[in-house]
Amino acid sequence: MLFLDICYEKLRNLVPAQKQVAINRGEKVLEVTQHMGLSFEPVMNHWVASNPVIAHLANYYYTVFHLPMTAGVLIWIFWKHPRLYRSIRSALVITTAIALVSFYVLPMAPPRLLPSGQFVDVSHLYPTWGSWSSPTVAEHSNQYAAMPSLHVAWALWCGLVVFNVAKTKWVRIAGLIYPLLTFLVVVGTANHFAIDAVAGGLVITISFGVVWALYGHSAFQSALTREELTLTSTPPRVGVRTAASQFVRR
Template sequence: MRRPRWWAELSLIGVVYAAYTGGRLLVRGDESTAVGHGLAILRAEEALGIDAEHPLNRLFTDVPALGIPADFAYASLHYLVTPAILVWLFRRRPAHYRAARTWLMVSTLLGLVGFTLLPTCPPRLLDAAYGFTDTMAHFSAYGWWGGEASAPRGLGGMTNQYAAMPSLHVGWALWCGVMLWRYGRTPLTKAVGAAYPLVTAVVVMGTANHYLLDAVAGVAVMGLGLLLASVLLRALDGRGRTRPEDEAAEAPPVVGGGCETSPGEQRIPGQRSVPTAADHPTAAR
């Protein structure tokens, strides 16, 4: 298989990411709808006894040694680790790059569909009566972000505050983890691959940026994206493959076995022919 061209890949990734970012801004949704969806998720988790966000958020708020690194991780790792693994695959595992890239892109676009259909208020933006603390606002003096998600100070208006369902922080981390586990060659690389998505899930809940069900939805989106990417790649490969009957039709005709001419055929100048009895009368006696 021909190795992808780096400039074509960079352009493709840039276009998809621009569409994703622009789409997030265009589908912000109204506040009341987003808050309603957030509260519905929270009530469902409380009914099931799986509202892990509350204890994690209290822990991260009360222990700055956990909360501050978690804020840095939430604000930066998905921008650093995901592209780094794409580059690593492109350079070191080119045979697997195309499938991995397609899986990531399809899943990202599916996440945008989720933001459109289900704008969701994250825990940190709910009324204080629900018991959540926005750790990124609480510890904003330690980082470049302000009180509006992970955006740089003063640029919070450039983000969609209600793009919580599904959590692509968790989805992208899962993709990174699978790549490291499958294609890493050392036990340390595989251990990092297993730990990274789990740590990310804890971080997004502890910082009150996502509910547990957001994380579950992020995993589900990646699963669906993997299936759709496989179908898409098979369809594209099928269109580019020549059918056997077409190959036979296009093959040039073989004249005289490719190197011989039959009696009576006009010989190609300089072509040797197989001697016959007519050519050597003595051999026929």
């Protein structure tokens, strides 16, 4: 998982920043959302910005929580459900690959970087370690890769995996809560529009669909071992005596 994240960060930073194009696209999305009456985004952002404790927690959540959570789910599947690992891992890799292509084709500034002034950059107002708006991180990271929200996409991947694989009821419920909480954080910190989260959900849907097409079954269905494939593909052998007795009975 660490290798996947390192590759993702390196490849994402190869994408041309295209600052003005990204800002124009972000402003256009803001205009469309306002026209649609989706005023909850700046309201939620301002509420988070006015509550220092929540703002700090949201910053840390956005900055450091998504990677350990995703890695933990992947390790859990590898350790406890090895037959599911390959297909579930493939869905995660495909999701990340689609996001990288989208960042190149559709660079878009997050709400916090728009010059309209309607959003508060919570990470700048309440700086935390590893914050995306800190000079150290901003200097070495592409800030205009908001569409789709990979935070939400990875969170949805985690939630779907936990909900479909876990046996304990409260763990499955936690799997559903996690992507919802991530959505609230990315919107509240003005790192993404709601439509970025919707795009993340679309990417996850496509990824699991591709996995189904590649493997011929859902990512949450166990793959058969070679021995099981041999048993299911080889017709049962019928002895000579058994066949003769069946012929006499007829």
